[in-house]
Amino acid sequence: MTCEQAQQLLAQLIWPQVQTSRYAALYQHVQHCDNCQPYWQQWRQDEEQLTTLLAVESAPAGLWEHVMTTIQAEETYAARGDIWRSIALEVSPQGIQRLVLQDAPQAETTLARTSTPTADLWERALTQLAEYFQGERTIFQLPVDLHACTPFERDVLAATATIPYGEVRSYKWLAERVGRPGAARAIGNALHKNPVPVIIPCHRIVKTDGSLGGYAFGTAWKTRLLTLEQTTAPFVGCSSTRILCYRGCRHERRVQEGNRIHFASWRDALEVGYRPCKVCQPAYQDA
Amino acid sequence: MDCSDEALFAHGQQGDHQAFGLLVQRYQDRVYSIARKVLFHPQDAQDAAQQAFLQAWQKRQAYNPQWRFRPWLYRIVANICIDEYRRQQRRRVAPPECLAALPAPDTPEQDYAHQECRRALAAALAHVPMEARMVLVLCYVDGLSYGEIARVRGISVQTVKSQLRRAKTLMRQRLEAYREVKP
Numbered sequence: 307m308t309c310e311q312a313q314q315l316l317a318q319l320i321w322p323q324v325q326t327s328r329y330a331a332l333y334q335h336v337q338h339c340d341n342c343q344p345y346w347q348q349w350r351q352d353e354e355q356l357t358t359l360l361a362v363e364s365a366p367a368g369l370w371e372h373v374m375t376t377i378q379a380e381e382t383y384a385a386r387g388d389i390w391r392s393i394a395l396e397v398s399p400q401g402i403q404r405l406v407l408q409d410a411p412q413a414e415t416t417l418a419r420t421s422t423p424t425a426d427l428w429e430r431a432l433t434q435l436a437e438y439f440q441g442e443r444t445i446f447q448l449p450v451d452l453h454a455c456t457p458f459e460r461d462v463l464a465a466t467a468t469i470p471y472g473e474v475r476s477y478k479w480l481a482e483r484v485g486r487p488g489a490a491r492a493i494g495n496a497l498h499k500n501p502v503p504v505i506i507p508c509h510r511i512v513k514t515d516g517s518l519g520g521y522a523f524g525t526a527w528k529t530r531l532l533t534l535e536q537t538t539a540p541f542v543g544c545s546s547t548r549i550l551c552y553r554g555c556r557h558e559r560r561v562q563e564g565n566r567i568h569f570a571s572w573r574d575a576l577e578v579g580y581r582p583c584k585v586c587q588p589a590y591q592d593a
Numbered sequence: 594m595d596c597s598d599e600a601l602f603a604h605g606q607q608g609d610h611q612a613f614g615l616l617v618q619r620y621q622d623r624v625y626s627i628a629r630k631v632l633f634h635p636q637d638a639q640d641a642a643q644q645a646f647l648q649a650w651q652k653r654q655a656y657n658p659q660w661r662f663r664p665w666l667y668r669i670v671a672n673i674c675i676d677e678y679r680r681q682q683r684r685r686v687a688p689p690e691c692l693a694a695l696p697a698p699d700t701p702e703q704d705y706a707h708q709e710c711r712r713a714l715a716a717a718l719a720h721v722p723m724e725a726r727m728v729l730v731l732c733y734v735d736g737l738s739y740g741e742i743a744r745v746r747g748i749s750v751q752t753v754k755s756q757l758r759r760a761k762t763l764m765r766q767r768l769e770a771y772r773e774v775k776p
Contacts, residue, residue: 369639
């Protein structure tokens, strides 16, 4: 190898791409050539520095877990059907701030990719909503953030939240309930502003004459929600413990398949010897 | 059981999380390092690495079992890093304070000269144009061959070689300038 060839090679040679035969010839040449020694030293120094700078470093702890949990979560979401695409949620650290029902399904759901303090609540809310729409849940165990509502609106929503699954009440009933008889129209306005529909069931309010009344997201949604509730038995009794739960209660989840008895009314269940669950209290929540 | 990348990913394609988990474990350090050396900021690098694995999982059906897994994964990483870099450029986010933070790999040496040298090297790397930097990083971090880098970046082997030369020349120029200022 000549000096010219050696220096040309050194200008091109990259340590990770070194081929043994060429490197051996080069190495032999530079060991005996004072002329090429400075180039050789320079090359070695550059390569050492680059190799150190670009060495593999450990990935931060939690990267693997994050990837695997997100994959798992996405699979679960996919299995839960398409209702995700019709729901938009806003969550604050205090609770669910806003829920919007969309007519046109969105192209992609917005999955929480980073762990924020609200991601856990967001996740819980979506799970419970999916169960609700699949007829597997009749009560929501979620905090709601109503800070944007007026005190009157908050009273109306609190009274609305007591209406049991599968039943309906009138605007007039609600007006009397919040101590403002005659303010049925104001009640209608307050319900229209309900930031968390479905979770606070404003769809369970209909007109006194029995007609459907309005709904913030269109009467199609109201009909869909009421039909779902009227075709789902809201109570589940366990024939071995004789305890009656709301569908969705954590004790209801533990009832074995052979022991499940479905009830449309808690009164029927109590008459045949069941007692209400102390956690979800089906008989006491009835308005 | 065949534990090659391709065999594991074939299991992953059929929905086996565990097999894909093993691949993530196998590649997380290298994928993170590539993103780290290209984007500099640790958080950006972590996000890019996570996104790369998620994308690999989501697009698993588009993977042809006859392909090599490593270049396919690195192609995803490289594209994500370049997209992120362009986003940063649009937002004009300069990462100068992150340059010094490129970590010393497992060496307890804390002496000033060593730190200074690393800083200069990292600064020199930051001045290498993105495409050349990506090729350099792929070459040094995981020792990819010219052919593999060409496949990852969708360029010819000749372009890989010239980009590498360009990157090294630029770095050497910057370092020489640095050594003249601080002999």
